[in-house]
Amino acid sequence: MTFSDTDFDYLTTIVAEAAAKEILPRFRNLSTDDISEKTSAIDLVTEADLLAEKHITAALKARFPTALIVGEEAYEADKSVVPALADAELAFTIDPVDGTFNFAAGLPVFGTIVAVVANGQTIASVIHDPVLGDTITAARGAGAFLRRPTGQARRLSVAPAAPLSAMTGAISWGYMDEPDxxxxxxxxxxxxxxxxxxxxxYEYWMVASGKWHFISHSKLMPWDHLAGVLVHQEAGGYTAKFDGTPYRPGETTGGIISAPDEDSWHIIRREIIGA
Structure with a gap:
């Protein structure tokens, strides 16, 4: 099973359609009945998450009927789909509204993330901003690009290496346990x-476009990270798990760091993540 340039265009189109139809009209228009807690008060799901994932999933199944579809919300019903990413001939991961807490609070810092996986490798990525209409795309070996609704496209590059005291970035510490x-x-x-x-x-957007030097996460659900890691790598950056090994489809533990280069990665690992 192949994934062509035409298929990539189709993917970016359906992601934008789902955002325009199911996400943006509900932004700052949700009632309390449209928002539910999953595991905690900061882990939410809304009507927009469910309907956008349904829209994208249906469109992907229509074009790729034998592909594995791993949606964040559908995962709750069948958790075996994540390990299956490691061996799938063709698979898609979907985070319909990444940053749901922000979305539900009316803060325009959220996006739709889709990754394309083939035979254990992430081969293409789409990260879409429903509010601005901008999209980041990446294809393995072909670079990462910021694409505007006007049709303009700009190639992305990570920030130059810098001393730790000059670095900017983000580490998702809110989901970590003590003493970490x-x-x-x-x-x-x-x-x-x-x-x-x-x-x-937005974190991968910032680090891949050179606005930040680093990001790091301990929780590695595929819909959050497969697409972003490819974007960052195609922008010239270096990403590895905390133990120095590559991050691969199907993995959910170990933590990752994305930095401008390998030396910067080691600085973050030693000085920030620590023992």
Whole structure:
């Protein structure tokens, strides 16, 4: 089973359609009945998440009937789909509204993330901003691009390496357990400034476009990270798990760091993540 340039165009189109039809009309228009907690008060699902995932899933199944579809919301019903990513001939991961807490709060820092996986490798990525209409795309070996609704496209590049004291970035410490949580938040004071967006879509956008130097996460659900890691790599960056191994489809543990280069990665691993 192949995934062509025409298929990539189809994917970006259906992601934008889902955003325009199911996500944007509900932004700042949700009632309390449209928002539910999953595991906690900061882990939410809304009507927009469910309907956008349904829209994208149906369109993918129509074009790729034998492909594995791994949606964040559908995962709750069948958790075996994530390990299956490692061996799937063709698969798609979908995060319909990444940054749901922000979305539900009316903060325009959220996005739709879709990754294309083939035979254990992420081969294409789409990260779409429903509010601005901008889309980041990446294809393995072909670079990462910011595409505007006007048709303009700009190739993305990561930030140049910098001393730790001059670095900017984000580490998703809110989902970490102690003592890691306290150690890492304390160590972030060694950087120039650290942010917390609670949105992988925007975090990968920032690090792949050179606005930040680094990002890091301990929770590795595929719909949050497969697309972004490919974008970052195609923008010239270096990503690895905390133990130095590559991050692969099907993995959910181990933590990852994305940095401008391998030396910067080692600095973040040693000075920020620590023991």
């Amino acid at each position: 949580r306290t150690r890492i938040t304390t160590n972030l004071a060694k950087t120039r400034i650290a942010f917390a967006l609670n949105c992988s879509a």
